[in-house]
Amino acid sequence: MQLYRDQKLKIYNSLNGQKEVFEPINEGHVGMYVCGPTVYNYVHLGNCRTFISFDLVFRYLRHLGYKVRYVRNITDAGHLENDADEGEDRIAKKARLEQIEPMEVVQRYTVDFHNTLNRFNNLPPSIEPTATGHIIEQIDIIKEILDKGFAYEINGSVYFDVIKFNKTTRYGKLSGRNIEDLIHNTRELDGQSDKKSPQDFALWKKAEPQHIMRWPSPWSDGFPGWHLECTAMSTKYLGEKFDIHGGGMDLKFPHHECEIAQAEACNGHSPVNYWMHANMLTLNGKKMAKSTGNNILPNEIFTGDNTILSKPFAPAVVRFFILQAHYRSVLDFSNDALLASEKGFNRLMEAIHFLDELQASQETRGFDTAGWKQKCYDAMNDDFNSPVLIAHLFEAVKFVNQVREGKAGISAADLTLLKEAIHAFTFDVLGLVDTSASGEGDTDKLPGVVELLIRLRAEARANKDFATSDRIRDELAVMGIQLKDGKEGTTFSVS
Template identity: 75%
Template sequence: MQLYKNQALKIYNSLSGDKELFTPIHEGSVGMYVCGPTVYSNVHLGNCRTFISFDLVFRYLKHLGFKVRYVRNITDVGHIEDDADDGEDKIAKKARIEKLEPMEIVQQYSVDFHQILELFNNMPPSIEPTATGHIIEQIETIKKIIENGFAYESNGSVYFDVVKFNETNHYGKLSGRNLEDMISNTRDLSGQDEKRNPQDFALWKKAEPQHIMRWPSPWGDGFPGWHLECTSMSTKYLGNHFDIHGGGMDLKFPHHECEIAQNEACTGQSPVNFWMHANMLTLNGKKMSKSTGNNILPREIFSGNNEILSKAFSPTVTRFFILQAHYRSILDFSNDAILAAEKGFNRLMEALEALEGLKTSDKSSIDIEAWKQSCYDAMNDDFNSPILIAQLFEAVRYINLLKENKETITASDLKLLSEILNAFVFDVLGLVDEKTASNNNDKLEGVVNMLIGMRNEARANKDFALSDQIRNKLTELGIELKDSKEGTTFSIQS
C-alpha cells in the first residue's frame, strides 16, 4: 500500500537545521546511505543506537510503501588513528597486536557486528559494500577530482585542496564551520609538509614499507583516505544525487563535511537532499569510554555479565529502551532507566496479548481512526519514536479499561486497533514478542532433539548414510551437532 501518498513526513535536515517535508527524488523510491562500522573491535552500544535509529527510519519508510534501497558500508581498510591523516591504521594495528592477518580481524568483527544487529532485530541493508571491494571506484573518484582541479599529488599521496575548493564552494556548510576559523585554530601534525594547507585531507595515502594493507594506484602503492569510500560507494549504488545520508553525530565533521566536498568536486552537484545524524549515548551520565571503564557491550547486557546492571536484559528490551528517546537526543543508559523500560515493554506485550479476549459492542467509546493518525503524526514528525510509544501506551490504557468493561469498542474498531498496534510495535519499532519467540525456540529444540534421536538410532543400526544425511541437512540449516561421551548436543549458528 502506498500510504506515503496520504502522510506528510517531515525530516530534520542537518544541512538546513530545519524539519523539511520529505519528497523523494524519484516518486515511490528512496535511496538511503548510512555510514557503517570500522570493523576492528566489538561493536559498542553507542554504535548500535545509531544503527537501530536508522533501522527505524528504514522500517517506517517501507511501512509507508516506499521502495527503499538502503546502503550501509563496512570499513575494512582501517582508516587512520583519530581520523587524521597520520598515525596507524586501526585494523592493521589490531592485526599486529593479535598476530593475525588484517582480514582475519575484519572477518571476526564483521561477524560480531552482524550477530549483534540480528539480536537487536535490525533488518539487513539492501546492499552492504566494503571499502576493500571498491578500491577501483575510489581511485577513479580521485582521478576525477584531480582532473577538476581540486586535488594534488604529493610524494605518492593525494590530498584534497580545501582552500581551492572553498573559492567556488562552501567547505563547512554542514557543520556550520568557517574555513578561516579552522585555519587559525589548526594544530601542527606530522606529515603536514606534504600538504599545501593544513586543512587538506588525504584522498590517497602512500603506504610506508611496514604498512600491510596496500593497493597499486597511479600514484604508487597506498590505501584510500577514510572519507573517500563513502563518496565512491554511495554514488555507485544510489547515483550522484540521492535522498538520505545518515550516521552518528560524531561523523558530521570531518567525515560528512569531506564527503560533501568530494562529491561536489567530482560531480559538480550536492550529493544528498537530507543529512540525518543520530546523537550519542552516555552511561550513568558520563561519556562511554573503554579507557575509563565507563563502558558496556551489548553481549554484557544480554548475559548480565557486567558490574553496571542489576540483571540481564534482553535485546528487544534494550532496543525498546533506545527507541524511548528521539534519535537526535542524547540518551543516558543506566540500570534504573532500562529497568523502567523493561516494565513498560512488559505492559505493552500484556496489552497486545489481551486483545484477543476483549468483548465488542455496538459502539466505540474512543475514536480509533483519530488515535491511528496520532501514531502516524508522531512518526511523520522526524521519526519521533518516544511520541509514538506514548500513543501506544494510550492504547494500552484503553485496552485495560476495556478489560474492566469501563470502555466499549466495536468489532471493526477492535480489528483496526489490533492491526495498527501490531504494525507499529513489530513492523515499525521492530520489537519482538519474547514469549512467542521462546515458544518457537522450544518447538525448534523439540524437532532437533527428535532428529538427533533418529540419527542415534541410524548409527546404532549402522545406517551411516542416513546418520550423515541428518547431520548435513541440519548443518545446512545452521544447526551444528556435537557428539561427545555424554551424548549429542546442538548449537544454532548465527
C-alpha cells in the same frame, strides 16, 4: 499500499537545521546511505543506537509504501587512528597485536556486528558494500578530482585541496564551521606533513614499508582515505544525487563534510538532499569510554555478565529503551532506566496479548480508534518521533486495560482497526519482538537456573562425584554457557 501519498513526512535536515517536507527525487523510491562500522573491534552500544535509529527510518519508509534502497557500508580499510591522515590503520593495528591477518580481524568483527544487530531485530540493508571491494571506484574518483584541479599529488600520496575548493563553494556548510576559523585554530605542521594546508585531507596514502593493507594505484602502492570510500559506494549504488545520508553525530565533521566536498568537486553539485544524524549515548551520565571503564557491550547486557546492571536484559527491551528517546537527543543508559523500560515493554506486550484474544462488543466507548491511529502517524511523520509514538501506544494500552476490566467496550470494526494498527506500529515500525514468543524474555531467569547448577556441581565435587561435576560443566558448554572456576568461586558467561 502507497500510504506516503496520504502522510506528510517531515525530516530534520542537518544541512540547514530545519524540518523539511520529505520529497524523494523519484516518486515512490528512496535512496538512503548510512555510514557503517569500522570492523576492528566488537560493535559498541553507541553505534548500535545509530543503527537502530536508521532501522526505524528504513522500517517507516517501507511501511509508508516506499521502495527503499538502503546502503550501509563496512569500513575494512583506510580508517586511521583518531580519524587522522597519519598513523596506523585500525584494522592493521589489531591484526598486528593479535598476530593474525587483517581480513581475519574484519571477518571476526563483521560477524559480531551482524549477530548483534540481528539480536536487536534490525533489518539487513539492501546493499552492504565494503571499502576493499571498491578500490577501483575510489581511484577513479581521485583521478576525476585531480582532473578538476581540487587535489594534488605529492610523494605518492594525494590530498584534497580544501582552500582551493572553498574558493568555489563553501567548505563547512554541514557542520557550520568557517574555513578561516579552522585555519586560525590549527597549529602549524612544522614540515611533518606533505599537505599544503592542515585542513587538506587524504584521498590516497602511500603505504609505508610495514603497512600490510595496500593496493596499486597510479600514484603509489597505498590505500584510500577513509572519507573517500563512502563517496564511492554511495554514488555507485544510489547515484550522484540521492535522498538521505545518515550516521552518528560524531561523523558530521570531518567525515560527512569531506564527503560533501569530494562529491561536489567531482560532480559539481551537492550529493544529498537530507542529512540525518543520530545523537550520542551516555552511560550513567558520562561519556562511554573503554579507557575509563565506563563502557558496556551489547552481549554483556544480554547475558548480565557486567558490573553495571543488576540483571540481564533482553535485546527487545534494550531496543525499546533506545526508541523511547528521539534519535536526535542525547540518551543516558542506566540500570534504573532499563528497569523502567522493561516494565513498560511488558505492559505493552501484555495489552497486545489481551487484545489479540479480545471479543468485540456492541460499540466502542471512550476511544477514537481512527483518530488515535492518525496521531501515531503524525508522531512518525514528525521526524520519526518514536517517543511520541510510544506514548500514543500506551494510550491504547490504557484503553485495552479498561476493556479488560469491563469499564469500556469496542466494536468489531474498531477492534480490527486497533489490532492492525498496534501490531503495525509496535512490530513493523518500531521493530520490537514479543519476548514471550521468542524466548528472549527468559534472560532474567537464566542466572538463577545457572547458579543452582553451579551449587549442585560444587556439591558433586565436594562428594568427589567428578562424573556429575564434569557432565554439568560440559552440557552447559554445549548450550553456550561457559563456567569459570576461580579463587572466589565459579562464575559463568553466555556466548
